[in-house]
Amino acid sequence: MTKLDREATEDTDRALRTQGEVEAHIRxxxxxxxxxxxxxxxxxxxxxxxxxxxxxxxxxxLGHVLGRHAPATLGRGHPPDPLPAGGTxxxxPGGQLEISSAPATSTAALHAAVTADLDHLTALLSAGGLRLGEDGIDRHRSPRRLLGTxxxxxxxxxxxxxxxxGRVMMCSTAGLQVCLDAGTPAExxxxWAAALALGPPMVALFANSARHAGRNTGLASARMAAWWGMDxxxxxxxxGPAADPAGAWVRYAMAAPLLCVRRDDGCWDPPPGVTLADWAGGALPQQLTTSDVEYHLSLLFPPVRPHGYLEVRYLDAQPGERWIAPVALFAALFGDPDTTGAALELARPVAGRWRSAYRNGLRDPALRRTATALAELATDRLDLPPDLSTDVIETVHRRLHHATVTDQT
Known part of the structure; x- marks a missing residue:
């Protein structure tokens, strides 16, 4: 390990004086x-x-309803308590709520923990006259920012x-993210390639956000359309080259424009057009630090984001307990190298069909065929109790059947 690599792994906030140091820290x-x-x-x-x-x-x-679990951004004046099973x-910005689960060693354990946390949250909300939505976008309201940070x-x-x-994304969308280990260097x-290639067929399979702010958008996933329509x-x-995911990500992060520059005066607007590479080259008066780089990375929103692990970010939120269906499919498809490789080969022909995925969903015949093949590959490998596996399979089959019936009418 080089001196640059050792410094890049340190936890302390430190100045980064060259572009090479910035890139090493990101890697x-x-x-x-x-x-x-x-x-x-x-x-x-x-x-x-x-x-x-x-x-x-x-x-x-909302802060009153959530009580001791209220996030700090609601100004409750104390750190929030975790949910009963360890979720955060x-x-x-628009008032959407998010549960981030604690990592689990199996899909069944994850299901048990998230179910406990979700039951606790829905009970709190119900007592306060509130409920969670069931779609990937707010079907009732136009974007309105609730938080003024x-x-x-x-x-x-x-x-x-x-x-x-951007306003729609911030204030109206709700996603389901699956967090997967990056794997060994060989894997x-x-x-990485499979997580990206699976995007269009899986977006199509689980798209449910056609209706936004009281109108039918005509899109299968208006949520994904909002994300895709941004910068x-x-x-x-x-x-970048499939063999070098880290290199591709470093180049992406360095070329991305800054969205925020933290300052003590409360105005965090960056100079227009300045990228992280520009900052590393001295474009801003303040010295770039490791925490600045990490903050910049938190403001990048690609379909898959490396966060130590792989964060799959392209799925619409699912209603109620049905969140387990896409999570279980991803767990199965990434359960062993052979299955992941097979999933990648199935998805390669449609890997670039992002626009058709959010516009047409499973009405796109190629996406429907690929989603069906991926579902068959995954459902043979579910690592869940029998009753939960049956629920997942039935959920997926209903979505595929509904698309087929809709296509034929």
């Missing part, structure tokens, strides 16, 4: 390789009044220069 923290053993999920939902889902949310009321509760204010202004999609290129330097997949 060190974003791809932590080893035998894949853990799985996790991050579940977002839009939030609504039970009796009037189109009514705006009130942050003070956060809130997005410097981060979200700077993000909104930066997004507005590229059109309306990483295939796992592609922030939301489209990294491009």
């Amino acid at each position: 060190a923290i974003c791809f932590k390789t080893g035998p894949p053993t853990l799985i996790g999920t991050e579940l977002e939902w839009t939030l609504h009044h039970s009796s009037a889902p189109e009514a705006p949310l009130d942050p003070d009321h 509760l956060t809130i997005e 410097p981060r979200y204010t700077a993000m909104e202004r930066a997004f507005d220069t590229h059109g309306p999609h 990483l290129p295939v796992r 592609p330097r922030l939301t489209h997949p990294p491009v």
Whole structure:
């Protein structure tokens, strides 16, 4: 290990004086390789009044309802307690709630933990007259920012220069994220490539966000359309040789424009057009540090983001307990190298069909065929109790059957 590599893995916040130091730090923290053993999920939902889902949310009321679990961004003045099974509760700019699970060693253990946390959360919300949404986008309300932090204010202004999609993403969308170990160095290129290639067929299979702000958009996934319509330097997949995922990610991160520059005066707007590479080259007066780089990485939103592990970010939120269906499929498809390789080969022919995925979903015949083949490959390998496996298989078959029936009518 070189001196640069050793310094890149240090936990302390330190100055980064050259582009080489910046790139080494990104490589060190974003791809932590080893035998894949853990799985996790991050579940977002839009939030609504039970009796009037189109009514705006009130942050003070929400903070009161969540009590000791209220995220710090609601201004409750104390660190939030974790949920009963160890999940962390956060809130997005438009009031969407998110449970980030603790890592689990099996899909069954993950299901048990998230179910306990979700039951606790829904009980709290119900007592306060609130409920979680069931779609990947707010079907009732136009985008409205609930949180006024410097981060979200700077993000909104930066997004507005590229059109309306950024506000929709921030305030109206809800996604389901699957968190997978990166794997060993030998496994990483295939796992990374498969996570990206599976995007279009899996977006199509689980798309449920056609209706937004009271109207039918005509899209299978208006949520994914919003993400895709933003600045592609922030939301489209990294491009690079399949054998070097870390290199592709470093180039992506360095070329991405800054969304926030943290300052003490409360205004975090960056100079227009400045990238991380520009900052590393001295474009800003303040010295770039490791925490600045890590903060910048948290503001990149591609379909798959390396976060030490692989964070699959392209799925619509699913209603109620049905979140387990896509998570179980991904766990099965990434359960062993042979299956992951087979999934990648099935998905390669449609790997670039992102636009058709969010526009047409399973009405696209090629995406439907691929989604069906992936589902068959996965459902033969589910590592779940029999009753839960049956629920997953029935959920997937209903989605495929509904698309076929719709296509024929």
